[in-house]
Amino acid sequence: MLKQYYKFFFLLLSPISKYKISGKSMEPTLKEGETVLVNRLVYIIREPKIKEVVAVRDPRDKKVLIKRVARKENGLYFVLGDNKESSTDSREFGMIKKKEIVGKVMSF
């Protein structure tokens, strides 16, 4: 029970989230199984920049994805995987809104 509260507290309130990568679309930058920390506050203060690696919510099913910002247009973001041959990204689900960006990947 205590463990559940602890998990709930961190998932909801922590300014930093920890994610384990599943998949190969960010290779060679991030490999499958690697752990990254995501800063959830930075984009409250400023806009995501081109080339930054970000955690985003897939607009189709709301799963968290790790992608890189490729371009910005009219407040929308086009995100791509580094491994473009094998990545489901904005080429598939379209441009995403800022509110769908969870945060900036800060360590890998």
Added chain:
Amino acid sequence: MSKFLRFFTHVLPTQTAYAHCDLPCGVYDPAQARIEAESVMKIMQKYSELHEDFQKMRAILIKEQRAELVKHHLWVLWTDYFKPEHLEKFPHLHDLFWRATKAAGQTKKSIDPADGQKLLDLIAEITVVFNKTKQVAK
């Protein structure tokens, strides 16, 4: 890594972030739906020329399968290829796919070539929109 970050890596629960690829090919073309719809149309046109029961049964069976394939190919385009920005530019897209998949369903029940032609016309409309989105992408 700073002590501060190291602290977080130890205490934070691990969630999963996906860096995945759910469709490696990215190849879409309404031609797939059109070719199946042309088969449906041909069967409708030839049905009246068939005399043996087994030939008629086979024709109906194949027509049913092809019409189902039309629906499948249209749904793949609708749900996987077309994106929200396409819908902004072509607001009738949902209605167009709705009518096209309904028309594909109608070709299962019917042997009237007019129903087959209606389906082909709707797929042609979808092809026009598809080609426009490809031109924009280039």
